Amino acid sequence: LFYTSGYHVRIEVDSYGQYEEVACTRVLQQCNPQWEQSFDLEVDGAWTICFTLYIHQEMFAELDVPVFSWFYNYLLDNGLYHHQMRWKSKASNKC
Numbered sequence: 001l002f003y004t005s006g007y008h009v010r011i012e013v014d015s016y017g018q019y020e021e022v023a024c025t026r027v028l029q030q031c032n033p034q035w036e037q038s039f040d041l042e043v044d045g046a047w048t049i050c051f052t053l054y055i056h057q058e059m060f061a062e063l064d065v066p067v068f069s070w071f072y073n074y075l076l077d078n079g080l081y082h083h084q085m086r087w088k089s090k091a092s093n094k095c
Helices: 067-077
Strands: 005-015 018-024 028-030 046-055 058-066
Antiparallel strands (some): 005 018, 005 028, 046 058
16 A cells, blocks of 8 residues: 555455445554454355455455355364365355
């Protein structure tokens, strides 16, 4: 980022086919913002988490993260995956 400006990130979850904002960071006035905030997100039924960076309320960049991928890896890494669990993969939608 090249300018000192008011940056914030909105976090949306694709919940049953509809995107819903679940969190928003505080606005930081710097050209290299680092948000050291944590959020508890409800992801039941979600396929994608979308992180959108805003400058002065205008979208600057967005990142779609498939929930299935990181959640499945988390379960595997922590020994929480059980074979009776069944997952369906679904193509993610754009925000």
